[in-house]
Amino acid sequence: MDHAVELTDLSFRYPDGQWALQGITLSIPIGQTVALIGPNGAGKSTLLLHLNGILESRNGAVKILGVPVEKKNLKWVRSKVGLVFQNPDDQLFSPTVFDDVAFGPINMGCSTEETEARVKRALGAVGMNGYEKRSPHHLSIGEKKRIAIATVLAMDPEILVVDEPTSNLDPRAKWAFIELIRSLPMTRIITSHDLEVIGTLCERCIILDQGRIAADGPTARILADRALLREHGLAI
Amino acid sequence: MPHDFLDRYVTLDSLIHRLDPRTKLITTFAFLLAVSLTPFEHALAFALYGGLILAVIFLSRLPLLFVIKRSLVIVPFVLLIAVFNLFFKGDEVMGGFDLGGWHISIFREGFEIFLSIMVKAFLSILGLIVLSATTPLPDLLIGLERLGLPRVMVMILSFMYRYLFVLVEEVGRLRQARDSRNFGGGRRHQLRSIGNMIGTLFIRSYERAERVYAAMLARGFEGRVKASSRLRLRPADVHFGAIFSSAVIAIALYPY
Numbered sequence: 001m002d003h004a005v006e007l008t009d010l011s012f013r014y015p016d017g018q019w020a021l022q023g024i025t026l027s028i029p030i031g032q033t034v035a036l037i038g039p040n041g042a043g044k045s046t047l048l049l050h051l052n053g054i055l056e057s058r059n060g061a062v063k064i065l066g067v068p069v070e071k072k073n074l075k076w077v078r079s080k081v082g083l084v085f086q087n088p089d090d091q092l093f094s095p096t097v098f099d100d101v102a103f104g105p106i107n108m109g110c111s112t113e114e115t116e117a118r119v120k121r122a123l124g125a126v127g128m129n130g131y132e133k134r135s136p137h138h139l140s141i142g143e144k145k146r147i148a149i150a151t152v153l154a155m156d157p158e159i160l161v162v163d164e165p166t167s168n169l170d171p172r173a174k175w176a177f178i179e180l181i182r183s184l185p186m187t188r189i190i191t192s193h194d195l196e197v198i199g200t201l202c203e204r205c206i207i208l209d210q211g212r213i214a215a216d217g218p219t220a221r222i223l224a225d226r227a228l229l230r231e232h233g234l235a236i
Numbered sequence: 237m238p239h240d241f242l243d244r245y246v247t248l249d250s251l252i253h254r255l256d257p258r259t260k261l262i263t264t265f266a267f268l269l270a271v272s273l274t275p276f277e278h279a280l281a282f283a284l285y286g287g288l289i290l291a292v293i294f295l296s297r298l299p300l301l302f303v304i305k306r307s308l309v310i311v312p313f314v315l316l317i318a319v320f321n322l323f324f325k326g327d328e329v330m331g332g333f334d335l336g337g338w339h340i341s342i343f344r345e346g347f348e349i350f351l352s353i354m355v356k357a358f359l360s361i362l363g364l365i366v367l368s369a370t371t372p373l374p375d376l377l378i379g380l381e382r383l384g385l386p387r388v389m390v391m392i393l394s395f396m397y398r399y400l401f402v403l404v405e406e407v408g409r410l411r412q413a414r415d416s417r418n419f420g421g422g423r424r425h426q427l428r429s430i431g432n433m434i435g436t437l438f439i440r441s442y443e444r445a446e447r448v449y450a451a452m453l454a455r456g457f458e459g460r461v462k463a464s465s466r467l468r469l470r471p472a473d474v475h476f477g478a479i480f481s482s483a484v485i486a487i488a489l490y491p492y
Contacts, residue, residue: 054450075456083454089402090447095374095394107456135243135374137401155455 003066004030004159004187005051010060012046012211020046022211024060028204030158033188035198035219038208039233044191045086047208048161051189052081065158079108082152086164088144089136097123097139097147098132104155122154123147126180142173146180159187166197195234199223207232245298246372251472252296253370257379259473263480264367270488271359276352278492282359288483289362296370303369307361318353321346373397378467399444406437 010024020043028034036044049055050062053069062069064077085091094100101122105115123129126146136144145165152160165181166174174194178201181188192198198205198219205222207215209232215222222228229235246253252260267289274281293303326345333340368376374394381390410433 049450052454054453075458078454078456081454083451085447085451085454087447090444091451093395093398093448093451095377095397099374099394103452103457104455107458133372133374135372136398138243151455 002030003027004032004064005189006061006063006066007050008061008063010047010050010057010062012043012050012055012057012059019211021050021057024211024213026206026213026216028187028189030065030187032204033202034190035202035205036189036191036208037193037195037198037205037234038214042208042232043211044208045163046211048083048163048189048191051159051161052078052083054083075108079104079155080157081159081161082155082157084148084152084160084162084165086167088141088148091148091151092136092144095135096132097128097134097136100136100147101132101150101154104151108155118154118156119150122150125153125184126150140173141168142170142177145169145173145177149180149184153184157186159189160184161189163191164193165190166192166194193234195223195229207234209233243372245302245369248297248370250295250297250370251476252292252366254472255370255476256467256469256473257371257375258383258467259469259477260367260371261376261379261383263477263484264363266481266484267363268360270484271356271363274488276348276355278490280492281487281490282355284487285359285484288480288487289359289366292366292480293362296366298366298369303362303365306365306369307358310357310361314354314357318350318357321349321353325349375467382467399441402444403437403441406440407433410436 005026005028007024007026010021011019012021013019024047036047038044046055050057050069051064053062053071053074056069064080067073067076069077092100094103098119101119102115105118110118119132120129123131126149128143128146128150131139131143131147136147139147149160149162160181162181165177169177174197178197181190182201188202190198190202202219205215205217205219206213207222207228214232215225215228226235267285271282271285274285276282293300322342323340324343324346326343328344329341330344330347331342371379374397377390377394377397380393381387414429414433
C-alpha cells in the first residue's frame with residue numbers, strides 16, 4: 001500500500017445522462033505532486049469529488065491509501081483527503097475564521113483543547129495567525145484562500161486536493177499561494193488551467209478531456225508538447 | 237462595504253461591549269418583557285425605562301445619532317399596525333377632521349393605545365439596537381446556543397449572517413451588469429428584468445448551497461451539529477445583570 005490514490009475503471013454519469021468520467025484508471029504514489037489539467041468541463045472537479053466519496057461511482061473503484069472508499073469508511077477517508085474547493089466562499093461557511101477551521105476537527109471528535117491546538121497549528125501553517133475572530137466577509141480573496149487551506153490542514157490530511165488554487169488571484173497573491181502549497185509536505189493533487197503554476201509545482205501531469213485520460217507523464221514532457229496541449233484546449 | 241451597516245460599532249470597547257453575550261441577551265429580554273407588560277397609565281415608568289436605556293447607550297459609547305437613526309427603521313411598520321386604533325377603538329370622541337365629505341373621528345381610548353404601541357415599540361427597539369450594535373453576531377449566536385436555542389436554528393442564523401454579504405455582493409454585480417446594458421426600455425421591460433434577476437439569484441443560491449454542503453461533507457460533517465464554544469461570565473456580568481435587572485423590576489413593580 002504505497003499508493004495514496006488508486007482509481008480503477010472509474011466512470012460517472014450525471015443524472016441528466018451525460019458522462020462526466022469514463023473508464024479512468026490511475027494510481028498516485030504517496031508523496032507525489034500531480035497536476036490534473038484539461039479544458040472546461042473535462043471532468044476534473046467531478047474526479048476530485050470522488051476522492052473523498054462525495055460523489056459515489058457505481059462503476060469502478062476508488063482506493064485511498066489502500067482502503068476502498070465505501071460508506072462505512074467515509075469518515076476515515078474524509079479525514080485523510082483534504083479537499084479544498086475552488087471558491088472560498090463555498091468552503092468558508094462559518095461566522096468566524098476560528099469556527100471554520102475548527103469545523104473539521106470538531107466533526108472528527110477532537111476535544112476542545114485539541115481543536116484549539118489544531119486551529120492554531122493550521123492557521124500558523126498558512127501564515128494567518130491572529131485571524132481567528134475575523135469574519136470571512138471581512139477578508140480579501142487571497143486571505144480567504146489561505147484560510148480555506150487551513151480548514152483542511154486542521155484535519156491532518158495525508159492527501160491534499162486543491163481545485164483551481166490560483167483562480168482570481170493577482171500575480172503576487174498567486175505566487176505567495178504557490179509557495180504555501182509547495183511548503184506542505186503531503187501528497188498533493190492540483191487542478192489548474194495555469195500551466196506556469198503547474199510547471200513549478202508538479203512533477204507529474206495528467207490531461208483529462210471529455211472524461212477520459214488523454215495523457216499522463218512527467219510535467220516537463222507534457223508541457224513541452226505544444227501539439228498535445230493545443231489538441232486539448234490548453235494552449236493556442 | 238456592505239457589512240459596514242451591520243458590524244459598524246461592534247468593535248468599539250466599552251463596559252457594555254465587554255459583557256458576555258448571555259448577560260446581554262437575558263437583560264435585553266427582561267427589558268422587553270417589562271416594557272411590553274407595564275400598563276400604559278404608568279407614564280412615569282416609561283420615562284424611567286427611557287432613562288435606563290439612555291444610560292446604557294451612554295455606557296456603550298454608541299453615537300446617539302446612530303441609535304436614533306437606526307430606530308427609525310421600525311416606524312413605518314409600527315405606524316401601520318397602530319394607526320387604525322385611532323379611528324376604531326373607544327367611545328369618547330376627542331377630535332376629528334373632514335376628508336372629502338367624510339367626517340372622521342378620533343377616539344381618546346384609541347389615541348392612548350396608539351401612543352402606547354409607539355412608545356413601547358420605540359423603547360424595545362432601542363434595547364435591541366444596543367444589543368446588536370455592541371455584540372458581534374458570532375458571539376450572539378454562541379450566547380443563544382448556550383441559553384438553549386437548538387443548534388439547528390443557531391446554524392441557520394449563522395448561515396444567514398455569513399451568506400447575507402455574499403448575496404448582497406451578488407445582487408450588486410447583477411445590477412451592475414444590468415445597468416451597463418440597459419438603455420432605458422419601458423417599465424414593463426424593467427420589471428421583467430428584475431424578475432429574471434430574482435430568479436437568477438435564487439438558482440445561484442441554490443447551487444451554492446449544494447457546493448457549501450459538499451464542502452461540509454468533505455470535512456466530516458455527518459448531519460449532526462457539534463460545537464465548541466468559549467464563553468466566560470465575569471464579575472462585571474454579574475454586577476451589570478443584577479443592577480440592570482433590579483432597576484427594570486423596580487420600575488415595573490412600583491405602585492404608581
